[in-house]
Amino acid sequence: MSRLVLKFGGTSVANIDRIRNSARHVKREVDAGHEVAVIVSAMSGKTNELVAWCAEASPLHDAREYDAIVASGELVTAGLMAIVLQEMGVQARSWQGWQIPILTSDAHGAARIQSIDGGEIVRRFSERQEVAVIAGFQGLHGDSGRITTLGRGGSDTSAVAVAAAIGADRCDIYTDVNGVYTTDPRVVPKARRLDRVTFEEMLEMASLGAKVLQVRSVEVAMNHNVKVFVRSSFDDPAQPKPGTLICAEEDIMEQQVVTGIAFAKDEAQITLRRIADKPGVAAAIFMPLAEAGINVDMIIQVVSDDTTTTDMTFTVPGADFERAKALLAERREEIGYTVLQGTDDVVKVSAIGIGMRSHAGVAARAFRALSEKGINIRAITTSEIKFSVLIDSAYTELAVRTLHTLYGLDKP
């Protein structure tokens, strides 16, 4: 007997038929003798509807009211899942975030889970064989007694945190794809499902553009060593198919050098030309951006051709592009640049693999392969287990396919 957490995302609970199919996955695990907690998202589309109403009510709305409103979608699915399970003969009850409680910080809209009291849920596993169906995405700020939400995709984090709190053997994330792939199969038809991937790699993949899991859920899983299994709810529940296990490095026997290729199109590049090369200039550029909440990613500084000035190139999220340019334009004299150039017609392509730690020259091979295809690299960043290149977005597919083949990911 194992203790399991099963999480179902919006498309897996989009209507009563989909909820029923997802419930059959739950019933299969219960029938196998496991103790099961279920985390549900809102029906797909419902959260967007609620968010749109908040925006229509006021562009600058109270984040506490926003949370109370948008958290309601998951309450509906939790109750419906409990009803459907009961009809299948499975003992079940729904739990709202505040009923458990799932206590969080007061950062409304992006709250962090602080503690989860899993005592009653575990007691009911043994005393009543009862499945706990828990509304995802939400919690309670203890001091104020008000509802909080964890940010978009937060139900993944709810699931992993509940799994940690009740000491679950595994957290199954049921979604509309059957696992984590070497890259997006819509770009590279030869993309393969990975059997296993380390927490560290998954964290980089999620940060760098793979949308299968919320980044924070992977952090929580890594910190509490919760095995996460990504799988499809659209399978026949009677014949479950393999997915992707996200686990610690030591649980993976043989490690590829590169595990996956990710890409993110929501980047923009800004270049400030001929800045006086003096101390404090970087602060003059980046402090105002940081204060405006604009996240700067890649930074490259090169000496200009006249050798007394310097050029500064960096990237910001595409959504912040116009705001960043306006901020820098205001501070032109203070920073002392000649020309501001920018484009959001760029993409960041990344290769991730924990094997890079022990293999030299992994990134260098990529630079050569991309250059042979005529792809100009605008910026590069590297870390211990990944490297990223910024290129013109027209070359996205070519670059992703080139790297996918280069690192042997096409082979079964």
Place this chain on the structure above:
Amino acid sequence: MSRLVLKFGGTSVANIDRIRNSARHVKREVDAGHEVAVIVSAMSGKTNELVAWCAEASPLHDAREYDAIVASGELVTAGLMAIVLQEMGVQARSWQGWQIPILTSDAHGAARIQSIDGGEIVRRFSERQEVAVIAGFQGLHGDSGRITTLGRGGSDTSAVAVAAAIGADRCDIYTDVNGVYTTDPRVVPKARRLDRVTFEEMLEMASLGAKVLQVRSVEVAMNHNVKVFVRSSFDDPAQPKPGTLICAEEDIMEQQVVTGIAFAKDEAQITLRRIADKPGVAAAIFMPLAEAGINVDMIIQVVSDDTTTTDMTFTVPGADFERAKALLAERREEIGYTVLQGTDDVVKVSAIGIGMRSHAGVAARAFRALSEKGINIRAITTSEIKFSVLIDSAYTELAVRTLHTLYGLDKP
């Protein structure tokens, strides 16, 4: 300065524009220096959607899960109303039923309010001039910690109970009509809005078919002597129009003999012919119906033409008609009747007026007037302040208009 409760029903919060218009009514009262608590229903249609999902999930669903699901609609409106008020510069926050808490019995789906802790709401009136926006229709069962609902139309009861708990001077029920009418204006174009009506009369009117208020809300208002004002949210908030005040008898200077004419079409009549006229026969008929939860209203027993048997006529709700007939058919030998006759093509027309107490012959005048129009009366019931007649439904409009004129309600 007064302390007011304002309640807005589903059509008054059907979308953001409607919420905004309702919020202007709130702002007007706040600007006038009043302390205001607001009770909101779900956006119109939302509760029906949630109820339909529950039915689709399982025809026999857990009432506790049903409550957790259907109570979510009011959470959305409470948050949106708070946001809209804030944008208008009115200090406001939303309250979910469990946050106050509004404690109820555990009769899920039809729970009764047991206590409301209004302390924090009142404290915030004086300390922050903050409007409390409260989700209607719902509460918390204290022992189980689970969400309860008060039954359809329950937000009216929430509003009156909150008004009692915080000692409000008045409870304004904003709806899509501008008050309580002498009868349905769609049937009698000359129907007039009543300025004032007693709790007792309103209770009878609501019980007998007038749909403007939930019956239980009137009971609570009467028990706690909460003045209830029924008015329209569709008016221009800058120029509020008069509505109908529901209040104690002593607050009404001049009382009509008859205040209103109500009618209910959802009745069915059953007649059992030639029953042996012996002790225990009434029990044999009505006990099985009571045990099946079927509510019997009017009962008439007449001796048959052969004088050794009796005929028994009674009414049941139209929705229970088929079930009642089937139950009685099963027990034919036991009861010992010859023929079972029934029709749901009947209507119950009632005249209500607290003045009937002190005026004799009020009902007799009606019987004569109806008979002069050729309307056959199938059954009659009377109480201290109302009488009802059961007639063929084809005569509904004629009977209502006849009584409306007879008791002088046509006159301005």
